[in-house]
């Protein structure tokens with residue numbers, strides 16, 4: 371348990387009613403005590419849909435009512451009404467990547483703190499403006515990279531920091547899905563639609579990068595962290611839309627070991643069309659992340675956005691192979707931990723989370739900018755723009 375005092379309640383406002391907002395809502399409304407947390411409690415006091423009030427009403431009925439005692443949840447038919455609601459402490463943004471910049475600016479304009487889904491923005495310039503705005507207005511702001519808050523991720527970062535596998539020489543990370551885009555995603559789907567900043571890199575590749583960054587960059591003291599050089603990029607276009615269907619990245623993290631003597635090599639890959647056997651991966655046949663140290667290796671089994679198994683292998687130890695598994699408490703999907711972090715940071719008056727801080731989110735966006743430049747991937751001007759407000763089409767418009 372984290373605390374013995376009465377839990378403090380945080381009131382969430384949900385911006386959008388799509389897939390991820392449903393999952394996040396279900397997860398945060400699971401009693402935190404089931405995961406050993408007794409200092410905070412989450413309630414959802416408002417939900418807004420840009421498509422219709424009806425969609426917000428249905429969301430409330432399906433995901434909120436009956437799950438938070440007597441606490442009321444207001445349904446809105448516009449995001450503007452949500453950010454004006456005085457009963458909302460913090461806004462969760464679960465819209466497509468293309469809309470994050472505009473949506474965050476709207477929330478900040480009304481002085482609301484924000485937890486915004488990955489990828490934070492379309493490009494680094496937008497992200498930088500958001501961080502400046504949040505700072506100017508003294509508002510908590512965090513990119514919702516849920517994987518970082520998993521007990522498994524925390525444990526692996528600690529193993530590396532404690533030198534359990536020696537200095538890290540190379541990290542390989544992959545997040546690919548076996549979907550054939552024509553069958554799995556209509557050309558207008560957010561996964562492949564350039565108007566929604568779709569594509570493998572911003573949606574899935576960001577997790578391959580998350581594993582690079584959380585194991586190499588983040589395990590160093592802040593003053594020693596240096597942005598990686600993108601040494602090479604390969605990109606394949608999705609035939610109908612021109613979004614990236616497959617992206618491979620070769621990174622060099624300069625002087626990235628505690629001794630300051632070594633660069634670390636990063637190989638990060640992502641694809642929408644690669645055949646990928648999740649079941650086989652989950653039983654442990656094929657690790658999706660391999661962290662190669664001087665004296666040992668850490669293998670993480672996928673899917674790497676929701677990891678629950680890892681293996682440690684040592685060169686010189688008697689017990690050469692050790693396996694570790696994690697069970698998700700309280701039947702959560704795994705998003706509650708990031709919700710707890712955001713709520714706790716906000717309650718403590720922090721502007722950012724140590725685990726996914728502004729500077730690191732920005733470096734990751736800069737890395738993706740460079741990858742896109744090398745791979746020749748651009749998005750429409752209106753969604754790359756830093757202008758605000760721009761009226762981007764809402765769903766179905």
Ligand SMILES: NC(=O)C1=CN([C@@H]2O[C@H](COP(=O)(O)OP(=O)(O)OC[C@H]3O[C@@H](n4cnc5c(N)ncnc54)[C@H](OP(=O)(O)O)[C@@H]3O)[C@@H](O)[C@H]2O)C=CC1
Nearest residue numbers: 386387388389390419420421464465467487488763764765
């Ligand atoms: N952390 C994770 O595991 C996951 C994160 N994500 C991230 O969450 C975000 C949303 O993904 P997901 O929930 O799967 O997407 P969905 O398409 O399921 O939902 C997106 C929602 O955004 C709103 N929206 C506003 N404008 C548009 C528009 N022009 N086109 C489509 N939708 C619009 C809609 O809600 P409304 O009509 O109510 O306003 C829609 O339901 C992305 O950033 C994605 O990367 C996605 C899946 C998993």
Ligand SMILES: O=C1OC[C@@H](O)[C@H](O)[C@H]1O
Nearest residue numbers: 488547561573574577675
């Ligand atoms: O963040 C995500 O994680 C799970 C994937 O299925 C989804 O496409 C992606 O947005």
